[in-house]
Amino acid sequence: MKLAVKFRLMVFAVMAIIFGILFYLQGVLHNEAITEELNDRASTVANVLASSVQKAFVENKFDELNHSVENVGKQKEIAFIVVFDNVGTKISVYHDTLLIPAETRTLLFANEKQLSQILLKYNLNKIRVPIIDEGHLWGNITLIFDQSSIKSQLDGSRNYSLYLFILGIIAVIVATIFLTRYISVPLEKLQVGVDKISEGDLDVKVLINRNDEIGNLASAFNKMSTSINEMIRELSEKNKALSDATSRLGWLSRIASQVGEGVIVTDLGGIITFVNNAWIKIHGYSDEDFVGKHISTFFTKNQFETEFLPLTEKVITNEQFSGEVFHLHADGHAFPTESTATLLKDKSGNNIGIIQIAIDITQRKENEYQLIIQREKAEESNRLKSSFLANMSHELRTPMFGILGYSEILMESEEDAAKKIMMETIFQSGTRLLETLNLILDLSKIEADKVEIKLDDVDIVNTVEDAIRLFAKAAENKGLKLEFNSKPDNLVIKIDERLLRESLSNLINNAIKYTNVGSINVQLDIADLQNKKCAVIKVSDTGIGIPENSKHLIFEEFRQVSEGFNRSFEGTGLGLSITKKFIEKMNGTITVESEVGVGSVFTLSFPIEESENQITSLRKEKPAIDVYEETNLKSTLPAILVVENDEINQSIIKLYLKKKYEVEIVSTGEDGIAKVNEKKYDAIMMDINLGRGMNGLEAAQTIRKISGYEATPIIAVTAFAMTGDKLEFLSKGCTHYIAKPFSKVDILTLLKSIVK
CATH class of the missing domain: 3.30.565.10 (Histidine kinase-like ATPase, C-terminal domain)
Known part of the structure; x- marks a missing residue:
């Protein structure tokens, strides 16, 4: 049933109820009006007859009373009058034979039930009022009125009111029809729009140009239609994107299931939402389903608290983590993994989970351990090789210094040509051996990147x-x-x-x-x-x-x-x-x-x-150094202290320097310290390896503390010629360095440059 019909029926029902109530009230009011009118007339008759009744009782003029009653009774509405004294004695009676038939007159004094039937039959109404004059009750009067004329008058008024009421109902019905059409027509349009939307026509618009609630409703409907259209379009796009994402997710899931690295995805609470076969395999499980379980399954309690929870905090803070993490194998042992964890976010940027990729690096760790062992062995081998080369260098340079030194000295003093050639051969052979040694040491330095x-x-x-x-x-x-x-x-x-x-x-x-x-x-x-x-x-x-x-x-x-x-x-x-x-x-x-x-x-x-790029046009001639030139400018030769424990080396150095310097030789560091406390030397030649007791560096550092020797040249004269030796000696008290074996020219050139 349409809303307009329902609305009209409802209005009609309400109007019918209202009409019935009003009709009922009209009847009640009509009867009350008749009764009130009759009471008023009865009171008027009683007042008119009051003086006649008084005279009748006081002066005994009952004829006059009857005459008054008869005059009153001539009023056409009065059908019957009975006057009673104050003790109930009937003293006067009047009745209209036209209004009351003769056979019913006696019944007027019958019981109340019979009286009511007579009154109803002849449209009569009985009223009894007291007769009071000057405050004295003289009796009462009973009047029976013919209410036809009064009722006729009141019925006219009632009918007029009824006509007006009917006209009002008709007006209400017309207004209701118009109102329902005013309301129902746009509602029907809205209903049509809703039906079209339900059928899939999302472009429908309801054209209602009104500035009331229905117009607002139509405008809201059109906005709703547009919003629904946009929402459905967005939903369609999202469904397509979701379908594509689901397809990609399935594709990625299949890829993740095939890769060799273990992949697991959890929510922020650690509940597993995805895990690939590789993850399950490297943890020692078969085809068990871990989705919905907690990731702590793959960690001991201690590992979970000390490794995974900090990992999660780092990921949430920094959005990514990469490092080594120990996991729990199905058989109970812990194994190392190379893990990378990344924070997962939705399109709005909200954190939704963590993806972790793990690689079992047990074999790599074993390989690294073996490499460490091999490296330590190689380092030990290199250390032994370096130690061997250092010892070999020292042990070869020391005797070679004797060979080259003595052969050089003998070449200078030998006059026999044949012997001199032999001395030169010895010297050249020693020099060749020294060159070979230097090349080997240089190669070892290069290989060690030193x-x-x-x-x-x-x-x-x-x-x-x-x-x-x-x-x-x-x-x-x-x-x-x-x-x-x-x-x-x-x-x-x-x-x-x-x-x-x-x-x-x-x-x-x-x-x-x-x-x-x-x-x-x-x-x-x-x-x-x-x-x-x-x-x-x-x-x-x-x-x-x-x-x-x-x-x-x-x-x-x-x-x-x-x-x-x-x-x-x-x-x-x-x-x-x-x-x-x-x-x-x-x-x-x-x-x-x-x-x-x-x-x-x-x-x-x-x-x-x-x-x-510093180029000068004038060339500065480099002065020639004549290391063999005799020094006669000073009355005394420069004093050189030689601290050397090898007697052959002592002899060669003394022969090299004897013509140009005053040379004193001691064999121990302690003796060298004693000498510098006794005398001032211009330079000190310090061997490093002095055998027992104090070594050359300790002696040099001690000499530096002696007054007057803070800046005295101290030459490290040593067979230690490996990488780093020179820097070490120069950092621990020595000012110059010369490696054995050295030639006479080498040492004289060095001394000439430092001893003034």
Whole structure:
């Protein structure tokens, strides 16, 4: 049933109820009006008859009373009058024969039930009122009225009211119909809109242009329709995205199930939402379902509290964690994992869980442990090798100092040519052995990456000159011409002077060794190489040359052009290899050009920084050092204290220095300290290994505390020549260092530079 019909029926029902109530009230009021009108008339009759009744009782004028009653009774509405005295005695009667039939008159004095029936039958109404005059009750009067005329008058009024009421009902019905149409029509439109929306037509709009509640409802409906349309569109997009995400999630789940790393996903409370087969496998389980369980299953209580909970806190704080975490295996043992944990978030950025990837690194840890053992063994082996090399160096250098020292001294004093040649052979053999030892030690330093590099501003013109000067005698002995040509007079670059000198010495020594006729030429120049200014040193010879297919071998360790039992030249095959490594450590390069039977050219190049490009046009001649020049400027020679426990070394040093210095020799550190307390020395030559008692470093540190010796030169004279030895000695009291074996020129040159 439509709402309009229901509304109309409801209004009609209400109107019917109201009409019935009003009709009932109208009847009640109508009867009350009749009764009230009759009572008023009866009171009026009683008042009119009161004086006549009084006279009748007082003056006994009952005729006059009857006459008054008859006059009153002539009123057409009065059908019957009976006057009673105050004791109930009937004193006068009147009745209208037209209104009351004769046969019913006697019944008027019947009982109340019969009287009521007569009154109702003849449309009569009985009223009894007292007769009171001047406050005295004289009796009462009973009147029976014909209420037809009164009722007729009141019925007219009632009918008029009824007509008005009916008109009102009709007006209400019309208004109700209009109102229901006013309300129901837009509601029906809304209903149609709702039906269309329910059928899927989300673009429907209800056109109701009203500024009341229904208009607001229609506007709200249209907004709701638009919102529903947008929501459904968004929901459709979300469903599509969810479908895609579900598809991707399934795809990722399948991938995660196949990867070798263990993958597990939990919510923030640690409840497992996903776990792949690899995770289950590395923890020693089979196909057990862990989804919905707590991740603490894979940890001991202690591991969970000390490792996983801190991991979770780090992830929530930093959003990611990576490190080693111990997990619990199904058989009860703990095993290490390489774990990565990442915080999972939804699109709104809310934290929703943690994904953890774990790799069992038990085997890796075992391998690392084995590597540590192997490394310790290798380190021990290196330590033993270093110790062996240090001992070998010391044990070889000490006797070699005796061989080279005595052979050098004998060469100076020997006049017999044959013996002098033998002395020179001994000296050259010892020198060759020393070079071999130095090459082996240099190689060990390079392999251990312990080559000390100190890049300073160095005038390489002087450095090259010094290196050439050392080989002048060797070139002369072979009848070769050794030349040096430098275009810049001075060229300062950052370089390690010691390594450059050793590299040049190796190249010049090789050039002399492999050249029998001709010359060795060393050139220094500046050139632009690869758009960068460089210092270029070329060492050229007219020697045997290098075959093209052997050029790649000469810079390899222990390799030579001629090898095996038929090799033409002696050597270790280390010189060029070590030279190349030294040059590269100084940021330089080395190349070779050679032709068999013509000669070879080795080219060294070093970058020049702008601040280092210090070239002067005037060349400063380096003063020659004549270490053999006799010193006669002072009446007394400089005093040198030699602390050396080896008698052979003592003898050689004394022979080296006797013509130029006043030399005193002691064998122990304690004796050396005693000497410096007795006398002032210009320099001290301190052996490091002094045997029993105080060593050389302890003696040097003690001497430094003696007044007057705070700055006295102390030369570490030792066979310890391994990496780091020099720095250690210079940091513990010594000012200079010279390794055994050294030549007379070496020690005299050093002393001349430090003893004034």
